[in-house]
Amino acid sequence: xxxxxxxxxxxxxxxxxxxxxxxxxISVLIGxxxxxxxxxxxxxxxxxxxxxxxxxxxxxxxxxxxxxIFLIYxxxxxxxxELRALxxxxxxxxxxxxxxLTLTLNTAAYTAEILRGAIRAVPFxxxxxxxAFGMSRSLILRRIILPKAFRLALPAYxxxxxxxxxxxxxxxxxxxxxxxxxxxxxxxxxxxxxEVWIFVGLCYLVMSYAILYGFKRLEYxxxxxxxxxxxxxxAPTEEALAAR
Amino acid sequence: xxxxxxxxxxxxxxxxxxLLVGLSAVPLALALGLLGAWGKLSGxxxxxxxxxxxxxxxxxxxxxxxxxxxxxxxxxxxxxLLSVATGGEVxxxxxxxxxxxxxxxxxxxxxxxEVFRGAFLALDRGQIEAAYAAGMSRTLAFRRIMLPQVWRxxxxxxxxxxxxxxxxxxxxxxxxxxxxxRMTDVAARAVRMPFTFYFAASLIYLLITIVSLQVLHRAEAxxxxxxxxx
Numbered sequence: 002x003x004x005x006x007x008x009x010x011x012x013x014x015x016x017x018x019x020x021x022x023x024x025x026x027i028s029v030l031i032g033x034x035x036x037x038x039x040x041x042x043x044x045x046x047x048x049x050x051x052x053x054x055x056x057x058x059x060x061x062x063x064x065x066x067x068x069x070i071f072l073i074y075x076x077x078x079x080x081x082x083e084l085r086a087l088x089x090x091x092x093x094x095x096x097x098x099x100x101x102l103t104l105t106l107n108t109a110a111y112t113a114e115i116l117r118g119a120i121r122a123v124p125f126x127x128x129x130x131x132x133a134f135g136m137s138r139s140l141i142l143r144r145i146i147l148p149k150a151f152r153l154a155l156p157a158y159x160x161x162x163x164x165x166x167x168x169x170x171x172x173x174x175x176x177x178x179x180x181x182x183x184x185x186x187x188x189x190x191x192x193x194x195x196e197v198w199i200f201v202g203l204c205y206l207v208m209s210y211a212i213l214y215g216f217k218r219l220e221y222x223x224x225x226x227x228x229x230x231x232x233x234x235x236a237p238t239e240e241a242l243a244a245r
Numbered sequence: 246x247x248x249x250x251x252x253x254x255x256x257x258x259x260x261x262x263x264l265l266v267g268l269s270a271v272p273l274a275l276a277l278g279l280l281g282a283w284g285k286l287s288g289x290x291x292x293x294x295x296x297x298x299x300x301x302x303x304x305x306x307x308x309x310x311x312x313x314x315x316x317x318x319x320x321x322x323x324x325x326l327l328s329v330a331t332g333g334e335v336x337x338x339x340x341x342x343x344x345x346x347x348x349x350x351x352x353x354x355x356x357x358x359e360v361f362r363g364a365f366l367a368l369d370r371g372q373i374e375a376a377y378a379a380g381m382s383r384t385l386a387f388r389r390i391m392l393p394q395v396w397r398x399x400x401x402x403x404x405x406x407x408x409x410x411x412x413x414x415x416x417x418x419x420x421x422x423x424x425x426x427r428m429t430d431v432a433a434r435a436v437r438m439p440f441t442f443y444f445a446a447s448l449i450y451l452l453i454t455i456v457s458l459q460v461l462h463r464a465e466a467x468x469x470x471x472x473x474x475x
Contacts, residue, residue: 063454064447065415067426072447075433076440167307174419181310188317195322198314206305 006193007200010183017183018204024179025166028104032165035105036112037147043117054113061110066168069107074099074175100172108165115161119154120146152223159216163209170205180204249442252432259428260449266345266424267411273350274406278357285362296358303355308413315348316341316420341422345414353410360402364395397468404461411453425449 007014042054061069077084077093084090092098123146131141173182184201188194249255284296303311320337327335368391376386418427425446433442 060447060451063451065412065426065450067415067418068443068447068450071426071430072440072443076443079438079440170307170309171416173309181307181313184310185313195314195318198310198318202302202306202310202314205307205310206302209305 003193003196006187006191006196010187013183013187014180014200014204017178017180018208020177020179020182021166021169022208024100024104024169024172024177025162027101028108028169029162029165031101031105032108032112035109036116039109039113040116040120041142043113044120058110058113061107062114066103066107067171067174070100070103070171070175073103096172096175096177100169100175100177104165104169104172107168108161111161111164112158115154115157116150118157119150122153123149155216155220155223159213159220162216163212166209166212167205249432249445250436250438252436252442255428255432256425256445256449259423259425259446260453262342262422262424262428263411263414263426264453266342266349266417266422267407267414269346270349270353270410271407273346274353274357274410275403277350277354278361281354281358282361282365285358286365300355300358303352308352309416309419311352312345312348312416312420315351316344320344341417341420344420345417345422345424349410349413349417352413353406356406356409357399357403360399360406361395363402364398365391367398368394393468397472400461400465400468404457404464407461408454408457411457412450415450 039054039057042050043058045051045054073093074096077090077099081090084093127145127149128141131145136144169179170181173179173185176182178186180201184197188197191197281296281299284292285300287293316339320339324335324337327337372390372394373386376390381389414424415426417424418430421427429442429446433439436442
């Protein structure tokens with residue numbers, strides 16, 4: 002074990018970790034925004050809406066992320082004249098763009114599936130109550146179904162975010178200098194394979210559990226109305242009253 | 246559009262290795278999963294700590310990093326250790342297939358651990374007490390009462406693990422295992438038709454997923470055939 006290779010390259014590892022965090026954050030945010038309409042389309046009774054949503058979700062959940070990355074990054078090379086005519090080639094030639102696009106489409110498909118389950122789990126009585134109040138469909142969706150569904154989806158969604166965070170390591174294969182990419186380059190220079198991968202693994206481990214902790218906190222905050230309030234907890238018990 | 250310019254055979258050659266490496270990893274993942282679940286649920290603090298560390302580390306680190314660590318890192322480590330131990334130069338060479346099977350088995354063993362743990366916790370305590378009361382030994386109760394039912398509770402979760410595992414075999418292409426992804430890659434570069442080839446490969450993975458889902462559906466129905474439902 003020779004840890005100087007880690008210490009000497011700490012700034013490079015840090016920039017790689019930043020790239021990993023950045024890719025995760027961007028894909029997760031756009032993916033979440035994209036997942037809501039996809040999940041709603043998937044739940045629609047209209048075949049023109051649910052069938053494309055179903056096909057999209059099934060394809061991206063049923064194929065390996067690596068294939069998707071290659072399909073978009075290398076596959077776009079088969080359509081250079083067409084993409085150029087559309088003015089899109091400058092995007093598709095950039096590994097960074099292709100990575101964000103693939104990760105976003107991938108996580109949106111998984112998130113849509115999680116949201117679909119959560120939306121279906123919203124108690125119908127709550128929707129009924131909204132209707133009884135004279136709320137419109139879109140208002141019920143906005144005020145009742147979606148907030149409840151997001152809360153229900155949170156545990157499963159935290160897993161998805163962690164999976165996506167770890168999956169970003171695949172973008173190193175298309176030459177992006179994320180944490181794994183930096184590790185590969187440093188190994189090519191120093192041949193300290195074991196030390197570097199152990200360190201890189203530890204970084205991912207710590208960050209994964211940091212994300213998990215963040216979601217636990219969020220879950221706790223969002224479930225405030227389900228916990229006994231401080232006033233209730235502090236209220237004197239029967240025995241305490243009787244003893245007085 | 247759908248012409249592979251004489252390279253169509255790469256798909257068949259690749260998918261065979263993909264399925265082989267995936268299926269070979271399953272027994273290891275199941276064995277490690279049962280062992281891990283036993284460790285996590287046992288009263289022995291050492292077993293609990295080992296199983297806990299195993300699932301925490303494996304589930305917290307990307308598969309790709311673990312694959313690279315095992316394939317390159319462990320090889321070099323073994324080489325150094327053996328060289329020191331024997332005093333000579335020892336060359337360790339793990340072939341990609343063995344390394345791939347072992348790595349996938351170890352990674353997905355951590356996920357099956359959680360599945361089995363949940364399944365054991367879902368067992369009816371009263372039945373296990375009844376088994377002991379009827380004089381069954383621990384192993385007999387395990388074999389006759391617990392295992393058949395754990396299976397029933399675990400199959401949906403194990404199915405999910407399998408679906409993730411078979412997709413993860415694509416990562417083995419980075420250590421040059423000639424599975425579907427690697428073979429497609431070679432052909433796509435040779436013919437310069439990356440989209441056609443990767444898209445065809447993705448449809449093969451999709452087909453594997455569809456067939457797996459069908460099989461899993463049946464596997465779920467079989468142990469549940471005696472269960473009454475409302």
